[in-house]
Amino acid sequence: MTANGRPQAPLMTNTHADRVKEVARLAGRPSRLRRREFLAEGPQAVREALRLHLTRHEAGQDGVVVDAYATAEALERHTDIAELSGHDGAPAVRLVTADVLAAMSSTVTPQGFVAVCRFVDVPLDDVLSASPRLVAVLVEVRDPGNAGTIIRAADSAGADAVILTGASVDPYNPKTVRSTVGSLFHLPLVLGAELDGLMEGLRDAGMTVLAADGYGSTSLDDLQDASAQRRFATVRTRRAGPGGDAPSRRPSGDAASPGPGDADGSNGSDAVGAADSTTVRLEDAGAWLFGNEAQGLPADVTAAADARVAVPIYGSAESLNVGTAATVCLYASARAQRLR
Structure with a gap:
């Protein structure tokens, strides 16, 4: 179970899974524009994305984070991110292997976290x-x-x-x-x-x-x-x-x-x-x-x-x-x- 009582999804291990490929495609501009979503990588970016997500949720607005992924080791090092994802209205962080995270990420050395986020620009x-x-x-x-x-x-x-x-x-x-x-x-x-x-x-x-x-x-x-x-x-x-x-x-x-x-x-x-x-x-x-x-x-x-x-x-x-x-x-x- 997750911190907020939701069932824990199984560990993602398949680097060729459709979900992994869909996340990775956001490194390209055409996919970003079509879906109006982008990648946030690393603990600081994912942390701030989750904070904004919760702020908007409390204000009755649409959230920012669509999905979040992390390795078990990274989640253990950054317990505050685990706590943020445990709040009502926040997406649970899905556990993945290091290989899966690398396949999702646009960086050669990902820092253990990737989130799919909605565009945040305003008029x-x-x-x-x-x-x-x-x-x-x-x-x-x-x-x-x-x-x-x-x-x-x-x-x-x-x-x-x-x-x-x-x-x-x-x-x-x-x-x-x-x-x-x-x-x-x-x-x-x-x-x-x-x-x-x-x-x-x-x-x-x-x-x-x-x-x-x-x-x-x-x-x-x-x-x-x-x-x-x-x-x-x-x-x-x-x-x-x-x-x-x-x-x-x-x-x-x-x-x-x-x-x-x-x-x-x-x-x-x-x-x-x-x-x-x-x-x-x-x-x-x-x-x-x-x-x-x-x-x-x-x-x-x-x-x-x-x-x-x-x-x-x-x-x-x-x-x-x-x-x-x-x-x-x-x-x-x-x-x-x-x-x-």
């Missing part, structure tokens, strides 16, 4: 209507690892959503799912967004649109410095009390500095999208645009943004990886918003 209107404060937008980001890293960084920074444009990588690609390390199940995900309508929608939702651009005319350092100056000025004014002298504030100048070229550079002129660090405020609701690994953001996209922001490079590196640049930018906004 763009659901995100915009929720008054988001921080959003990451992937514009034609093609590398699964980079996309997964940005989703994980957005989750870590407390972002409200991640939006992928139509030409971006499939976030349900097994490599992308693995690189999110469970963050895919933590925040809303929007797929196939059209840039024209998206930019308008973000602004209608009260968000400043920031293009991460290695050739941007505004330095992220300047935006952070200006945010800190406003914060300290506010604190000093409050301490001075009514009638006290308010400290003067000198705005930081714009800095045109090379940044993450391969991550988000463009060939537009520095005048396009230029913004003073007193008019673009990190503490305000913001949507960061991150571009293709090789070409960066298209010129028309950077031109339509409220600011083109460069991450300064102090050493000799030619550029920053888009995942690294996204992490720096998202955390800069997150910190400014938390301290506003």
